[in-house]
Amino acid sequence: MPFVRQWLAERYAAPVLADLVDPAGVEVAVVGGGAPAGADEMDALPDLRAIVNFGVGYDNVDVEEARRRGIVVSNTPDVLTDAVADLAAFLVVDVLRGFTAADRFVRSGAWARGQQPPLTRDVRGAAVGVLGLGRIGTAAAERLEAFGAVVHYHSRSPKDVAWTYHSSPVGLAAASDVLVVLVPGGAGTDGLVGTAVLEALGPEGHLVNVARGSVVDEDALVAALEEGRIAGAGLDVFADEPHVPAALLGRDDVVLLPHVGSATTETREAMGRLVLDNVDSFLERGVLVTPVG
Ligand code: NDP
DSSP states (O other): OHHHHHHHHHHHOOOOGGGOSOOTTOOEEEEETTOOBSHHHHHHOTTOOEEEEESSOOTTBOHHHHHHTTOEEEOOOSTTHHHHHHHHHHHHHHHHHOHHHHHHHHHTTTTTTTOOOOOOOOSTTOEEEEESOSHHHHHHHHHHHHTTOEEEEEOSSOOSSSSEEOSSHHHHHHHOSEEEEOSOOSGGGTTOBSHHHHHHHOTTOEEEEOSOGGGBOHHHHHHHHHTTSSOEEEESOOTBTTBOOHHHHTOTTEEEOOSOTTOSHHHHHHHHHHHHHHHHHHHHHSOOSSBOO
């Protein structure tokens, strides 16, 4: 987010942390790219009063520790919902229709050699399970419904929607042709999608993860793919970014993206403006525009 850094430098002469000579007096820290903001970082900034996170997911911030110290935290909800929902819906369509695999097929010369790509599956009529029906999950479900998919979902509580609710991730996976993960990262969802959920998804089922790598047990995913216990996956996020498990790189039944859910110029600028609004509001009035918790 170089432009946000530039805006902050122009507006507040704010230094980047690496260039900070004297940490005393720093009241607001802007955190981007999932950089950690835990007890160590808070210790290093003794006068910190607010953490402004560039991103809607704030599993990189130790919110409990911040609260304990009287430090408030904000994120960037809503402004990225459409871009991320587009990606989630795209990955669902892609794991069913195999478009990016077909692109690789053309580039490999296989088509020119007279081979035919395999037949794929209709999106219309496919059961799509949204794990985490929040802002992005709802927007993704609306898009997929327009494609003719049948939407199911699980959140910790049912929502006021017409889609079919399942009271557990395993139950949702069992009812889904494609399971789309859109819960927040963090301790509450660590490894939520493990062997049991993948077993329930089954050999014809696909997993799409646009949430956080930590939500999916990556070893269990690799094993399920290698043993044919699920059919394929579309992944935008990984446990140890930017490292992708080597076992996934050569597989044609997985689609791999470099965490690009919100990566459009318009969306990143809107996120940057909301970051600035939070900084301005906190410094002028002592309140954040989009606080978390
Ligand atoms: P929301 O908070 O609006 O939605 C999250 C939903 O998950 C809530 O509706 C919540 O419902 C549900 N949920 C939370 N914990 C659990 C749980 N343990 N089990 C089941 N459901 C749960 O967030 P957004 O939709 O705005 O964002 C979702 C996530 O998407 C972000 O936190 C971020 O990690 C990820 N993201 C990824 C991006 C990318 O580039 N790939 C970009 C932006 C976001 P309930 O409380 O009823 O359980």
